[in-house]
Amino acid sequence: MKIICIGRNYADHAKELNNEVPSEPVIFCKGDNALIPKGHPFHYPAHTHELHFELELVIRITRVGKHIDTQFAHKYYDEIGLGIDFTARDVQQKCKEKGLPWEKAKAFDFSAPLGKKFVKISDLPDPKSIKFEMKKNGETVQLGDSSLMLFPFDQLISEVSKYFTLKMGDLIFTGTPKGVGPVEKGDVLEGFLEDERLINLKVK
């Protein structure tokens, strides 16, 4: 499986990092090394001094597809979960300045922890406006709403599948809302989908 991530999919987050609001989705990838095995602790990575959390809605692909038309994209997923797109912001800044790829900043080991489960989108109160929230040490730091995405799920699937064949089990991290910020050792991050806590991660 592969992990495909979308950058700058919420205008208010693009602005907070002084990035342009994109005219097409910003796409990058992580390998399966980015997932955290069940029960494995999360340690602050040694190669950064500015580790940022980015809470994101994650869709899981249920069938193979290439060049998927937006109008058929809903047939390729039916569940949603949460994930953290951990980012070494200091490393990313250097990569951007030099025009280099982002992998060292984005795709390192354990950089994409997932919530404990995925839920059926049809079971949510409003599938067009999915709410999610990040708390750091008990305080709300990010509030997300899927209705504010610049490129909605179906459009992302269509766009991504122009370049990458989507396969069963592939994950798409759909971008983060504003409020990203640093974590320190000892911090606790909790991710909520609607009112259910799916992520409870301590930084060691």
Ligand code: MG
């Ligand atoms: Mg992100």
